[in-house]
Amino acid sequence: MASVPDDRKIPLFITGSVVRRVLSSPKKMVSKYVNEGDVVADLGCGPGFFTFPMAELVGQGGKVYAVDFDPRAVEGVARKAKDRKLDGVIEARLSSASEIDFIPDASVDFVFAHGLLCCMKDHSGTLRQIGRVLSKEGKAYLSVTRFSRKQDPRSVTADEWEKTLALFHVIRSGQGLFIRWALVSKDGGWPELPASGGISPACCCT
Ligand SMILES: C[S@@+](CC[C@H](N)C(=O)[O-])C[C@H]1O[C@@H](n2cnc3c(N)ncnc32)[C@H](O)[C@@H]1O
Numbered sequence: 001m002a003s004v005p006d007d008r009k010i011p012l013f014i015t016g017s018v019v020r021r022v023l024s025s026p027k028k029m030v031s032k033y034v035n036e037g038d039v040v041a042d043l044g045c046g047p048g049f050f051t052f053p054m055a056e057l058v059g060q061g062g063k064v065y066a067v068d069f070d071p072r073a074v075e076g077v078a079r080k081a082k083d084r085k086l087d088g089v090i091e092a093r094l095s096s097a098s099e100i101d102f103i104p105d106a107s108v109d110f111v112f113a114h115g116l117l118c119c120m121k122d123h124s125g126t127l128r129q130i131g132r133v134l135s136k137e138g139k140a141y142l143s144v145t146r147f148s149r150k151q152d153p154r155s156v157t158a159d160e161w162e163k164t165l166a167l168f169h170v171i172r173s174g175q176g177l178f179i180r181w182a183l184v185s186k187d188g189g190w191p192e193l194p195a196s197g198g199i200s201p202a203c204c205c206t
Pocket of ligand 1: 007008009010015016043044045046047048050067068069070073095096098113114115119120
């Protein structure tokens with residue numbers, strides 16, 4: 001994982017907190033996108049707040065790749081998957097989201113990247129990988145925090161978000177108190193993105 005030393009780990013007690021679960025049901029949120037038998041990639045899965053509801057939705061006939069570069073997050077997800085007899089469904093992987101070569105091309109129905117891009121530097125490498133693994137009919141949910149610092153290369157500013165979305169086929173998008181989100185698809189293709197780094201629309205083909 002050469003490209004991740006400065007990427008941001010989020011304390012697991014925050015991403016896995018009970019308060020979060022009380023405020024919003026993770027299953028309700030992902031049930032709009034995930035169906036029985038689907039193959040899902042949860043990129044930047046953290047402690048599995050959404051991984052487990054998605055694994056229940058896809059069922060034993062589906063699969064959820066749970067990917068994070070934080071070893072404690074991945075170990076925790078693998079352990080809980082075993083305890084909950086979901087280890088045949090969840091494949092927990094310690095990896096950068098920009099280096100998911102273990103996921104075959106065009107094999108994923110739904111990519112979930114909630115709060116990921118704004119924690120990492122390699123936005124374009126990750127979006128390229130998402131495009132590679134998504135099936136023709138596949139969809140990806142992307143979200144970033146609304147709180148960003150312009151000087152921080154991990155940040156996705158409002159401007160970068162708008163310019164990035166302009167490159168994709170956006171099915172729906174919106175914003176809440178804390179996040180900006182979009183559901184994108186491969187309809188009409190996937191943009192050509194730089195091999196790695198931030199998204200600079202000037203160097204992308206639309
Ligand atoms: C804001 S948290 C969101 C966690 C989870 N998606 C959720 O909503 O509960 C961002 C996650 O991205 C992970 N992350 C940061 N950089 C990463 C990278 N390069 N590759 C994979 N995961 C990364 C962090 O370790 C953290 O778990």
